[in-house]
Amino acid sequence: MGAHCQGCNTNTLGIALEGNYDNRIEMPTEQFxxxxxxxxxxxxxxxNMPVYGHREKGESECTGKKIHLIDLKVE
Structure with missing residues (x-):
């Protein structure tokens, strides 16, 4: 069992996106x-499983203050 999203670690996938979004405003185009x-x-x-960021389900500074999680969720 992973430990990637508090309360949502059973039968789920954890994906890590590299970068410090306390400093960087945008994710590189290739990465996005x-x-x-x-x-x-x-x-x-x-x-169509749900997509959550770390800080949506627990206390975390991931993925940083300057990235908008909603931008990572849109199809």
């Missing part, structure tokens, strides 16, 4: 596009 492709693949394979 790779995330979108992976998210699309996994959501289709596992029936």
């Amino acid at each position: 596009n790779a995330w979108c492709e992976l998210k699309y693949y996994l959501c289709n394979k596992y029936s």
